[in-house]
Amino acid sequence: MLALTIAATVHISVLGSFHPVQFELQPAAGQTLMVESEGRTEVLEGEHTLPLTGPAKVAGRNGAAVRFRLALPGSAAREYIGKLEVRRAGVELLAIVEMDRETAVAAIVEVEGAAGLPDEARKAQAIVTRSYLAGAHNRHLGYDFCDSEHCQLLKGLSHPTSAASRATLATRGQVLVYKGDVVPAMYSANCGGHTKTLAQTKWATPQAGYPFFSVVCPLRGKALGHGVGMCQMGAIDIAHHGYNARIILGHYFPDTTIEALSGQCSRRSRSARS
Ligand SMILES: [Zn+2]
Ligand SMILES: [Zn+2]
Structure with missing residues (x-):
């Protein structure tokens, strides 16, 4: 168990990209x-x-x-x-939803996981997404994350029996940890053959914490996205070769361990009887 106290809920600004009034x-x-x-x-x-x-x-x-x-x-x-x-x-309105982190993870995995994605790649995505939600800080002022690509895409609840919900439940509370801290894990669609370190990106802000590593990816092709962290296409390829989520994440996030956040056993109580 990770001895960190991290709130079990996140504050996510939703529908903001539509500039609501x-x-x-x-x-x-x-x-x-x-x-x-x-x-x-x-x-x-x-x-x-x-x-x-x-x-x-x-x-x-x-x-x-x-x-x-x-x-x-x-x-x-x-x-x-x-x-x-x-x-x-x-002149606009902000809608901020305080939601259970696991609910947010499932909703994001729903958007990120195409139909036909191997289960182990989807579980890896769930752990990456959860790590990001638990480990990334100061993305916005007054709330934690937005629901656009700036943070992670979220379009409302996942269906309770969907593959995304199942992958979230199967990895419940699991995050990537580096030197005692949750890694604000990132991912992109296709790294093009090599993932990047933080220092190799245009946001080379010197900061403590996980540096990210440049690792060789089994897939080449045209790079799509920033190339830092997990390569989604590469993860699918590794899963197709029979490897599990732990192996996939060990490949893209060297020097990390997978640990369970404490306090993940408390269930949200069902709506109170009135
Ligand atoms: Zn954002
Ligand atoms: Zn790749």
């Missing part, structure tokens, strides 16, 4: 939302949709995490589980 909020099926705005608390249930045009806080009864849908007017809603806070940011 208004959101439409709806409870997921069977859920009750408590919406606090302008000093009032409103109960939102059933099929009702509530427009949000300013600061608001949304949770379930007793302030617990809750399942809800959020949309921009006229576009498809995305579903999340957590607590929502809407803040003003200039």
Whole structure:
């Protein structure tokens, strides 16, 4: 067990790339939302949709995490589980969802994992994603991560029985560790034959922590992405040769170990009976 105390939730700003000035909020099926705005608390249930045009806080009864849908007017809603806070940011609104890290991992792996991806490559992706969420700091001011490629793509909940959810559950709490710290692990689509060290990138900010290494990749071809950390195409190739997630990660992240975050056994309580 890793003796680090890392919060089990992350604050992710969602839908920001659409530059929202208004959101439409709806409870997921069977859920009750408590919406606090302008000093009032409103109960939102059933099929009702509530427009949000300013600061608001949304949770379930007793302030617990809750399942809800959020949309921009006229576009498809995305579903999340957590607590929502809407803040003003200039003329736009920020929607920040505090969600369980495991929920976020599954949602990101859902976007990153194409159908037909070998299970071990998907598990490697889950561990990389979780490590990033637990180990990366100061990406944004006032919240942890955004849901765009700047941090990691997230488009709402993964289906509970999807391959992404299964890979997340199979690796629950596991992160890459280097010298006692969680590695803010990165990945890119195709390294082109060699991965890069941090110093070889344009963001050569001298910093303590994992330096990343240049390793040979089994796949060549046209480089796509920054080339630091795990090469997704290379990971698929290694998995196709019968190697597991541990071997894949050992290859792309030399000198690291895989360890379990402590406090991962506490389950989110089911919605309280009222
Ligand atoms: Zn970001
Ligand atoms: Zn590669």
